[in-house]
Amino acid sequence: MGAPQWAPPCLSGRKRKNVTETPLLELRGITKSFGSVQALTDVDFEVRRGEVMALVGDNGAGKSTLVKCVAGTHTPDSGQIFFDGQEVHIHGPRDAAQLGIEVVYQDLALCDNLDVVQNMYLGREEHDRLQRLKEPIMEQRTAETMKSLAVTTIRSIRQPVATLSGGQRQSVAVARAVMWNSKLVVLDEPTAALGVAQTEQVLALVRRLAEQGLGVIIISHNLHDIFETAHRITVLRLGRNVGVYERDKTTQEQVVHAITAGVPTKVAGIASTAAAPA
Amino acid sequence: MTTAGVEIVGQDTGPAPDDDEQATGLSGLLHRATADIRSGNLGVLPIVVALVFIVVFFSFEATNFFTSENFGNIIIQMAGTTMLAYGVVFVLLLGEIDLSISYVAGIGALTVAELQQPGTGPGLSGLIAMPAAIVICALIGSVQGGIVAKIGVPSFVVTLAGFLIWQGVIVYRLAVPGSITIQDRWINYTGSYYFSHFAGWLIAGLVVVLYSAVSLSGVIGQMRAGIAVKDPWSIAVKIAAVAAASFGIVEICNRASVQGTPLGLPLAAVIIVLFLIVLTFLAKRTTFGRHVYAVGGNAEAARRAGINVPRIRVIVFMISSVMAAIGGIILAANVNSVDTNFGGGTLLLDAISAAVIGGTSLFGGRGEIRNAFLGGAVIATVSNGLNTANYNPGTIYIVTGSILLLAVTLDTVARRLQMRSGR
Numbered sequence: 001m002g003a004p005q006w007a008p009p010c011l012s013g014r015k016r017k018n019v020t021e022t023p024l025l026e027l028r029g030i031t032k033s034f035g036s037v038q039a040l041t042d043v044d045f046e047v048r049r050g051e052v053m054a055l056v057g058d059n060g061a062g063k064s065t066l067v068k069c070v071a072g073t074h075t076p077d078s079g080q081i082f083f084d085g086q087e088v089h090i091h092g093p094r095d096a097a098q099l100g101i102e103v104v105y106q107d108l109a110l111c112d113n114l115d116v117v118q119n120m121y122l123g124r125e126e127h128d129r130l131q132r133l134k135e136p137i138m139e140q141r142t143a144e145t146m147k148s149l150a151v152t153t154i155r156s157i158r159q160p161v162a163t164l165s166g167g168q169r170q171s172v173a174v175a176r177a178v179m180w181n182s183k184l185v186v187l188d189e190p191t192a193a194l195g196v197a198q199t200e201q202v203l204a205l206v207r208r209l210a211e212q213g214l215g216v217i218i219i220s221h222n223l224h225d226i227f228e229t230a231h232r233i234t235v236l237r238l239g240r241n242v243g244v245y246e247r248d249k250t251t252q253e254q255v256v257h258a259i260t261a262g263v264p265t266k267v268a269g270i271a272s273t274a275a276a277p278a
Numbered sequence: 279m280t281t282a283g284v285e286i287v288g289q290d291t292g293p294a295p296d297d298d299e300q301a302t303g304l305s306g307l308l309h310r311a312t313a314d315i316r317s318g319n320l321g322v323l324p325i326v327v328a329l330v331f332i333v334v335f336f337s338f339e340a341t342n343f344f345t346s347e348n349f350g351n352i353i354i355q356m357a358g359t360t361m362l363a364y365g366v367v368f369v370l371l372l373g374e375i376d377l378s379i380s381y382v383a384g385i386g387a388l389t390v391a392e393l394q395q396p397g398t399g400p401g402l403s404g405l406i407a408m409p410a411a412i413v414i415c416a417l418i419g420s421v422q423g424g425i426v427a428k429i430g431v432p433s434f435v436v437t438l439a440g441f442l443i444w445q446g447v448i449v450y451r452l453a454v455p456g457s458i459t460i461q462d463r464w465i466n467y468t469g470s471y472y473f474s475h476f477a478g479w480l481i482a483g484l485v486v487v488l489y490s491a492v493s494l495s496g497v498i499g500q501m502r503a504g505i506a507v508k509d510p511w512s513i514a515v516k517i518a519a520v521a522a523a524s525f526g527i528v529e530i531c532n533r534a535s536v537q538g539t540p541l542g543l544p545l546a547a548v549i550i551v552l553f554l555i556v557l558t559f560l561a562k563r564t565t566f567g568r569h570v571y572a573v574g575g576n577a578e579a580a581r582r583a584g585i586n587v588p589r590i591r592v593i594v595f596m597i598s599s600v601m602a603a604i605g606g607i608i609l610a611a612n613v614n615s616v617d618t619n620f621g622g623g624t625l626l627l628d629a630i631s632a633a634v635i636g637g638t639s640l641f642g643g644r645g646e647i648r649n650a651f652l653g654g655a656v657i658a659t660v661s662n663g664l665n666t667a668n669y670n671p672g673t674i675y676i677v678t679g680s681i682l683l684l685a686v687t688l689d690t691v692a693r694r695l696q697m698r699s700g701r
Contacts, residue, residue: 093582093584105582107578109576109578109579109582109583110576111571111572111575111576111579111580111643112575112576112643113571113575113576113643113644114568114571114572114575118568118571118572122572122579122580122583122585123569123572123580123583123584123585124584125565125568130564131564131565132564133563133564133565134499135496135499136499136500136502136503136505137503139500139505140503140504143505
């Protein structure tokens with residue numbers, strides 16, 4: 001796929017520098033229902049390389065469902081998913097991982113009794129033909145990954161995860177996600193349980209991921225965090241995309257208004273600011 | 279974009295840097311050891327101290343306790359229970375329980391007894407009967423584990439049912455003969471074979487060479503990967519300790535004799551150490567072992583990481599049953615027979631106590647195979663000592679129970695200390 005003939009309707013009326021670049025992830029017209037509950041209705045969504053895209057919305061707006069469609073936990077009823085310009089069908093977490101999509105869930109999914117290295121390689125241990133673990137290689141690569149992400153607060157990568165602080169644990173979970181040549185990292189409420197300094201630490205890590213060229217989707221309720229990290233903000237309301245905002249050209253009030261009273265629209269040019277009069 | 283917050287990472291309130299980290303050599307080793315003890319990270323220290331205390335106590339209490347003959351006795355007495363306890367460690371690592379092991383051990387013993395029986399039975403060699411018993415018990419384990427892992431019935435209930443069912447099978451099969459005498463020499467060897475003095479030394483030497491080779495290859499691997507070798511001294515100390523223990527044990531065993539016939543290193547000792555090494559390797563150095571710890575620590579995390587959790591559970595219950603079968607064969611060989619009471623008494627609770635006394639957590643994810651070895655040694659030594667010193671048999675239960683309670687209490691307190699110093 002060369003230069004895209006199509007641009008997301010919500011963006012086509014806006015001036016953007018990189019509008020011709022193929023987005024890393026592109027969802028078109030995603031619809032998903034659970035029985036009689038319509039979780040997502042005709043949602044468009046995109047993330048570019050090197051971009052932090054925030055996904056916000058009230059409880060039940062469909063954020064988690066949308067992310068689960070990307071992660072392969074759910075399969076959309078209709079709509080298309082493009083990754084790197086290719087249409088893909090993601091039928092399970094393994095498909096997602098194969099494409100280079102990694103999800104860091106809210107409850108982290110770390111094993112407290114194992115150390116940092118063991119958690120980083122959980123389920124993907126380096127081993128020889130006799131299933132013997134190659135500890136030195138794993139330790140070395142973990143150290144390299146931590147260094148490249150500038151995660152410097154963890155004293156020893158051989159200490160059990162149980163002894164780490166919340167921010168350090170989140171760093172381990174994020175580092176694990178990016179260790180596998182992933183191209184897109186999805187972070188579900190990464191700062192929900194953290195203190196101020198630890199939140200800063202994790203947000204800095206998120207920005208570094210984008211600087212390294214990864215696409216990042218961050219789900220959060222905390223608008224302060226989002227305005228500090230995200231390049232763009234997609235607002236979902238009642239299962240519909242009600243606007244995509246440039247962080248630099250938007251105020252928190254506009255986003256709050258969209259979250260609580262945004263009007264879904266697919267008409268080109270109206271998205272964001274038009275739907276949310278300042 | 280603003281990157282003002284990037285440099286702030288260093289401000290996290292992690293554990294304060296520790297000066298001991300940099301200390302090397304023997305003094306650093308001592309430093310770390312004392313720091314570990316202060317923070318509640320006791321390792322196997324309490325159990326080793328307890329064992330020494332028990333040995334010293336009974337040496338004064340009974341004249342015929344601290345003899346080389348009795349040392350060999352204790353090894354043979356602990357072998358069966360320790361085999362069961364090795365399997366228990368794997369089950370406890372998952373946070374599950376296996377109550378069926380004592381009677382699965384009975385099934386293993388019954389199988390070899392029936393298969394070797396000349397005349398009324400097939401009269402097979404023990405070399406065929408023993409693998410057959412192990413296969414049958416592995417099947418039992420896979421059925422019990424399958425019900426736990428695939429259907430989701432709690433392991434307590436599944437294995438409690440197994441406890442009753444396998445006891446029933448033993449009583450049913452032995453109702454008429456009452457007991458079967460084991461005549462096959464291979465089976466009886468597991469309980470009563472002694473190596474010659476020279477073979478004993480050879481085995482001790484082999485153990486030391488293998489242990490050194492494995493330790494050093496680990497160090498070489500670390501150096502190749504450019505990782506700082508943590509403490510060369512602790513490796514040297516460990517090799518020295520293994521050498522002292524191996525040659526010491528063989529020396530003591532070689533001094534024993536019964537009515538003028540010299541004894542030597544019992545085969546049971548080699549079996550205990552062999553399984554200690556093999557199972558420790560399985561638990562600590564293989565992907566399977568790593569996944570067992572992961573499932574025990576956080577089953578949901580393990581599942582999300584792509585680990586086949588039901589498969590791990592089934593295999594662990596199979597290991598538990600196989601170790602029970604091996605233990606059962608040794609226990610039967612000790613008395614050269616199997617009767618309707620086999621697998622009863624305190625066998626089940628001794629095996630679980632052995633694993634727990636050694637420091638294996640009942641809640642999963644924490645424990646090591648050597649815990650079962652040390653716990654088995656404590657239980658066998660206490661019961662041997664109390665018997666030798668002519669105490670009332672009731673005392674054995676009271677003392678074993680008290681040690682169990684003390685060990686778990688100590689471990690709980692130590693863990694709390696650890697949590698406090700860790701965060």
